Each structure stands twice: as C-alpha cells, then as structure tokens.
Amino acid sequence: MIARAQRNLVPAALGFGALLAFIVFVEVLIRTGAVNRFIVPMPSQIAGAFERVIVEEDIPHRFLITAREAFWATVLLAVFGIGIGVLLYRVRLLRSATETWVAAMASAPTVLMYPLFLVIFGRSERTIIMMGFVAGLPAVILKTIEGLAGTRRVLIDVGRSFKLTEVQLFWKIFFPAALPTMFVGLRLGMIFALINIVGVEFLINFGGLGQLINDLAERYDLPGTYAAICFVILVSVVFFFLTDRLEKWLRPAD
Amino acid sequence: MSSVTRAAAAPRAQSAAPVLVVDGIVKRFETPDGVMTAVDHISFDVAPGEFLAVIGPSGCGKSTLFNIIGGLLDGYEGRVAVSGETLKGPHASIGMVFQEESTFPWRTVTDNVAFPLEIAGLPKAQRVERARHFIDLVGLSGFENRYPAELSGGMRQRVAIARTLASEPKILLMDEPFGALDEQTRLLLGDKVLQIQDQLKQTCLLITHNITEAVQLADRVLVMTYRPGTVKRMVPIELPRPRSSEIVSSDAFGRYVAQIWGDLREEASRGMRDDEAHRGGGAP
Numbered sequence: 001m002i003a004r005a006q007r008n009l010v011p012a013a014l015g016f017g018a019l020l021a022f023i024v025f026v027e028v029l030i031r032t033g034a035v036n037r038f039i040v041p042m043p044s045q046i047a048g049a050f051e052r053v054i055v056e057e058d059i060p061h062r063f064l065i066t067a068r069e070a071f072w073a074t075v076l077l078a079v080f081g082i083g084i085g086v087l088l089y090r091v092r093l094l095r096s097a098t099e100t101w102v103a104a105m106a107s108a109p110t111v112l113m114y115p116l117f118l119v120i121f122g123r124s125e126r127t128i129i130m131m132g133f134v135a136g137l138p139a140v141i142l143k144t145i146e147g148l149a150g151t152r153r154v155l156i157d158v159g160r161s162f163k164l165t166e167v168q169l170f171w172k173i174f175f176p177a178a179l180p181t182m183f184v185g186l187r188l189g190m191i192f193a194l195i196n197i198v199g200v201e202f203l204i205n206f207g208g209l210g211q212l213i214n215d216l217a218e219r220y221d222l223p224g225t226y227a228a229i230c231f232v233i234l235v236s237v238v239f240f241f242l243t244d245r246l247e248k249w250l251r252p253a254d
Numbered sequence: 255m256s257s258v259t260r261a262a263a264a265p266r267a268q269s270a271a272p273v274l275v276v277d278g279i280v281k282r283f284e285t286p287d288g289v290m291t292a293v294d295h296i297s298f299d300v301a302p303g304e305f306l307a308v309i310g311p312s313g314c315g316k317s318t319l320f321n322i323i324g325g326l327l328d329g330y331e332g333r334v335a336v337s338g339e340t341l342k343g344p345h346a347s348i349g350m351v352f353q354e355e356s357t358f359p360w361r362t363v364t365d366n367v368a369f370p371l372e373i374a375g376l377p378k379a380q381r382v383e384r385a386r387h388f389i390d391l392v393g394l395s396g397f398e399n400r401y402p403a404e405l406s407g408g409m410r411q412r413v414a415i416a417r418t419l420a421s422e423p424k425i426l427l428m429d430e431p432f433g434a435l436d437e438q439t440r441l442l443l444g445d446k447v448l449q450i451q452d453q454l455k456q457t458c459l460l461i462t463h464n465i466t467e468a469v470q471l472a473d474r475v476l477v478m479t480y481r482p483g484t485v486k487r488m489v490p491i492e493l494p495r496p497r498s499s500e501i502v503s504s505d506a507f508g509r510y511v512a513q514i515w516g517d518l519r520e521e522a523s524r525g526m527r528d529d530e531a532h533r534g535g536g537a538p
Contacts (some may be wrong), residue, residue, distance in 0.1 A: 154354040157326055161350040162370050162421065163343075172373075176360045251360045253401040 041222040046230070049223035057212055057224070059231055065208030066197060067235050069125055073132035073193040074186070074239065077140045080133075081189060082182060085144025086170075095145065106138035111199050118204065128200045128207050135196035136189030143185020147178030176251060183247045190239055198232050209235070272299035273457050274323070274425050279332035281318050292318040294482035295332070300425065305451060305458040307468035309514065310478030311522040313529070316461045317353075319483065320429040323459065324350045336424060349423030353430040357402040357413045363389060364398045366413050370421035388416040391450055408432075408439040412446065419450070426451075429461045441499040444470050448497055465518065466502060469493070469510045477514060480521040481528070487517050 023043045029035045030042045041049075053059050088095040088102075114131055121127040151174050159173045201210020209232050216224040279296040282289050293315035300306045310316050321327035323334055325344035334341045336348060357366050364385050365372075371381035389398055392412040402410050411431055418426060432440040444467060451458055451471075462468050468475045475489045491510055493501060501507050 152354075154352050154356045155358065157350070157352060158356050158358075160326055161324055161344050161348075162373055163346060164373060168373065172369075173358075176358070179360070253360045253362075253403065 038222075041226055045223040046226045049221075049227040050230075053212075053216070053224050053227045057216070057228070059209075059212070059228070062208040062212050063231050063235065065125075066201065066210065066232070067208075067238065069128050069132065069197050069201075069207065070190070070194050070235055070239060072129045073136065073197060074190050074243075076129070076133040077136045077189045077193065078186060081137050081140025081185070082144050084137075085141045085182075085185075086148065088141065089145050089148040099142075099145070102138050102141050106142065110135045111196050111203075114200050114203055117200075123204055123206055125207060127204070128197050131200045132193035132197040136191075136193035139188035139192060140182075140185040143188065144178065144182050147181030147185070148174055150181060151177040179247070179251050183243060187240065187243055190243070191236070194232070194236055194239070270301050270303075273302045273337055274300040274459065275333070275335040276319075276323065277333045277335070279319065279322060279330055279334070281315070281322060281327070281330040291482035293322075294484050296478075296483065296485055297332075298476055298485065298488065300457055300459055302424075302457055303455045304474070305460070305472045306474050306476060307460045307462055307472035308476045308478060309462055309465065309468045309518065310483060311480050311518060311525040312463060313525050314478045314480050314521065315483030316463070316478065317429060320350075320427065320461045324348055324427055326350075346421070347424040349418035349421050349426050351411075351415050351418050351426065351428040351431045353433045355402075355407070355410055355414075355434070357410050357417070359402050362399050362401055363394060363405070363413050366402070367416045367420050369417055374421075385416075385420060388420045389413075391419065391453070392416040393446060406439075408435050408443055411435065411443065415447070415450075419454070419456075424457060426456050426458045427461075428458065430463065431460075432467065433462075433464075440464070440467060441470070441502065445499050447471060452496055465511050465514050469507055469514065470497065470499060470502060475510075475514060477517045478521070480525040486521065489514060489517075 026035070026040070027043045030037050030040060088098060111131065113134070114127070117127045117131055121130060155173050155177055156169070159169045164172060197207075198210040198213070201207035202214045203210075205211050205214050209228055213225055213228045213232075216222075216228055276299065277297050280294055281292045283292055284290075296315075296319060298306070308316060308319065318327065322330055323341075325334075325341050325348065328343070336345055339345075341348075358369065361369070364382060367388050368381040368385035371384055376384070386395075386398065389395060392415055394409060394412055394416070397405065397409065402413065405413065411434075415426075415428075415431065432443050435443065447458070448471060450456065458471075460468065460471060469491055472491050475491060477486045477489060478484065479486045489510065493504075493506060493510070
C-alpha cells in the first residue's frame with residue numbers, strides 16, 4: 001500500500017520538481033541579464049502579479065467565459081466530431097473520398113478564417129466557439145475513425161456469434177473498444193479548440209482570458225500578461241481532469 | 255486397446271439423432287494465385303452430448319470450418335444443420351469460443367459472462383445470479399469483480415468459456431481455445447472442460463492442432479488432410495470416462511496419439527513442403 005502510494009507520488013513529485021527547476025532557471029537567466037527582463041518578466045514578478053489580475057481584472061469572470069466557450073466547443077466536438085467519425089467509418093466510400101481532406105484540414109491554420117466567422121456569426125461568443133470547434137474537429141474525426149477501425153476482429157466475431165444487431169454491435173462492442181482512442185482525439189481537439197478560442201478572443205478583443213491578455217499586452221503589463229496566460233493553462237488542466245474523469249467513468253477498467 | 259479400457263469406454267449417445275450435421279461443405283477463396291479450395295466435401299455429424307475433435311495440420315481449413323459452422327462465413331457449398339434446421343448465419347444453438355483472447359477488457363468478469371444474458375434482455379439481478387453460476391462452474395469464484403487485465407491468460411479463456419456457456423448453447427464450438435497457453439495450463443484447462451462437459455452433458459466440437467488435447471477430450475477425432483481439407487479418418491477414442499489429464503500417461507492414450515500422428519505426419523509434411531515452396535525455398 002505504502003509502496004503503491006510512493007509509486008504514484010514519485011512521478012508527480014518529479015514533474016513538479018522539473019517545473020520548479022525550470023522556473024528557477026528562467027529567473028536566474030533574467031536576473032543575470034542573459035534574457036532581457038523587458039521582454040520576458042521574471043517568474044517572481046509573474047507570481048506577484050496574480051493577486052493584482054485576480055482583484056483588478058476580474059479574472060474569475062473571464063476565466064468562466066473562456067471555460068464556457070471551451071465547454072461548448074468540446075460538446076460540439078464530442079457530438080459532431082465523433083458523429084462524423086462514425087459516419088466516415090461506416091460509409092467506406094465517404095471515408096475514402098474525404099479522409100485525406102480531413103487530415104489536410106488538421107494542419108490548416110483555421111484561426112486565419114476568423115473574418116469569415118465574424119461575418120457569419122458576428123462579434124460574439126458564437127464566433128469564438130465555432131472557431132474552436134472547427135480547429136479541433138479533424139483530430140476528433142480522425143481519432144474516432146482510428147479507434148473504430150482498430151476494434152479487434154475477434155471481439156466483433158464474438159458479437160456476431162451472439163447475434164447482435166448492428167446497433168447493439170456498435171454500442172456494446174465498437175464504441176467501448178474505440179473509447180480510449182476517441183478520448184485521445186477529444187483531448188487533442190480540446191487543445192486545438194482552446195488555442196483557437198484564446199487566439200480569437202485576443203484577435204477580436206472580445207470574451208474572456210484572450211481579451212484580457214490583449215488588454216494587458218497593450219498596456220505592456222508583461223507580468224500580468226503571463227499571469228493571465230497561467231489561467232489559460234488552468235482552463236486546460238480543468239478540462240483534462242474532467243475528460244479523464246469522464247473516460248474513467250465510461251471505461252473503469254483502464 | 256486393453257479389454258479394461260474397452261469395457262470402461264462408454265459409447266456416448268452415438269445412436270441418438272445428430273444435433274449437428276455438416277454435409278458436403280466446400281469452401282473456395284479467391285487468391286492472387288487463383289481459386290483456392292480451403293475445404294472440400296467435409297461431412298460429419300455430432301450426437302447430443304458427444305465431444306468431437308477436429309484435428310489437422312496448419313492450413314488444412316480448420317478455422318474456415320469453424321467459421322462456417324459458427325455461421326460467421328458464408329458463400330460455401332453444402333449444408334450445416336443444427337437439430338435439423340439449416341444454418342443461415344450465426345445460430346443461438348451454437349456457442350463459439352475463439353482461439354484469440356476474446357474477453358471484453360472494459361467489462362468485469364461478471365459483466366463479461368452476463369453479456370449474452372444482457373443481450374437476451376434478462377433483468378440485472380437475474381443475469382448476475384446466472385453469471386455467478388457459470389463463473390463458479392469454470393472455477394473463477396472470487397474473481398467476479400476483476401477485469402480481464404487482472405487475470406492470467408488461462409483465466410481469461412475460462413471467462414470466455416463461461417460467457418459462451420451462459421448463453422446455454424446446444425453445441426459448444428471451440429477453435430483451439432488453449433492454443434496460446436502453456437502445456438501445463440492447457441492440460442489443466444482440459445480437465446476443467448471435461449468436468450463442465452460431464453456436468454452439463456454439453457455437446458462439444460473442438461478444432462485443434464494438438465493431438466494430446468484431442469485425445470484427452472474427445473469421443474471421436476476427425477483427422478483432416480492438408481489443403482484442400484478433407485476428412486482423412488474418423489478415430490473413435492474409447493478411453494474411459496470420466497477422464498482427467500492423468501490419462502495422458504496411459505498406454506492406450508499413447509497408442510491413440512501415435513495412431514493420429516501417423517495420419518497427421520504425412521499431411522503436416524506436405525503442408526511444410528508447400529509452405530517452403532511458397533516462400534521460394536527448396537531442397538538443395
């Protein structure tokens with residue numbers, strides 16, 4: 001029991017230690033003048049700016065706006081990304097016709113399409129959510145196809161031997177078998193979505209943390225800018241944690 | 255065969271109407287080298303409660319036959335019938351156990367075994383109770399809430415057998431179920447299968463390439479030729495029942511193994527030569 005707790009603790013301690021060492025290293029580089037302090041603020045200054053941005057810049061509210069946008073983008077990714085992935089897996093012709101395009105779309109800088117989305121959805125949260133959704137979509141589609149295609153033949157044969165209908169075969173065998181890979185896709189999609197959400201908030205100066213980062217950068221408040229970026233990371237951490245819980249709930253064996 | 259062995263050997267339901275009839279099965283596959291006949295006019299039947307083993311060298315069409323009887327493969331000539339009903343696809347009367355590890359990794363042992371009952375729409379309490387019965391039957395009590403990843407290969411295969419038995423099939427169709435296991439585990443699981451068969455009076459059809467396993471378990475052994483697979487010989491195994499793995503050290507057992515190996519050796523050699531020829535090798 002104690003050995004197991006130690007096993008779990010060591011990687012966490014190692015990860016935290018590495019992060020701490022990196023922060024100290026950056027602090028030393030800046031203090032010694034190796035890195036210009038007017039371009040990169042010292043980590044100690046960033047830490048000192050936290051209280052200020054939380055109190056003065058209404059961080060909790062902005063955090064919630066960005067988190068809400070990320071949430072809706074993730075919901076759309078889960079519904080449409082997995083849905084399209086399943087459709088492409090099932091309809092071979094459609095898959096052959098579009099898979100390369102979907103893969104190409106994954107590497108496209110979709111954030112540059114924001115003017116088009118502004119025209120369609122206006123300067124609103126909907127534009128930001130849709131930009132996040134579009135950016136994350138290819139990863140979810142491709143990983144869903146990969147997960148379904150990777151279902152072991154013998155498990156499908158077991159289902160067929162028990163005379164499962166096509167619907168039962170999907171929900172009882174394909175879906176749970178593909179779930180771990182689908183979640184990899186969902187997490188990747190979430191990362192792309194969040195990058196785009198904050199990016200578009202920054203570009204159109206609207207919404208949550210991205211807008212705040214824009215404001216702080218324009219005021220040349222670099223410690224505050226980096227402190228706000230830390231909250232973007234926090235959004236990512238929260239969503240990773242939630243998807244991890246969801247995956248464990250759906251597939252407790254993993 | 256000694257007189258003692260002959261006297262103790264119980265002819266098992268040979269006179270009853272067959273529960274499974276395999277009649278003139280021919281299966282051909284399109285390959286880049288042309289049409290390949292995998293099995294050619296295979297016919298046999300299995301009586302209720304009988305244990306039939308089908309043995310043959312690699313590439314003789316055993317797995318093709320397994321898939322045809324299980325209803326997973328179509329486009330063949332001939333007929334497979336269960337209790338007089340001609341098969342068209344998978345049939346509830348045939349429960350399949352696969353060579354490959356086939357438990358669902360996302361389900362506990364109980365949920366794996368209860369799977370066919372869940373599909374049949376049984377209420378949860380009822381299916382858990384029945385699953386427990388079959389888990390106990392395969393000797394896995396105490397592991398009900400474990401996941402397959404927490405079990406050994408032999409235990410996982412017992413879960414797969416229990417899951418198939420839970421659907422209460424008339425015929426248990428097994429394709430080298432212990433093929434991936436070590437010899438000791440294989441013998442011990444053979445004992446377990448014998449116990450289960452004895453307890454349930456289960457009709458079994460075992461596809462295997464292991465002579466020891468075939469003789470240990472079966473009432474009759476059907477020996478197949480190398481490609482195209484045909485019936486070379488049907489060998490009745492008149493060893494006393496109930497059997498256990500201890501029987502492998504008996505003289506009679508050894509004679510059966512030798513007899514079947516005599517038939518198989520020629521076929522296996524042919525298969526090996528064919529394989530070498532396909533890989534571009536040959537005698538110097």
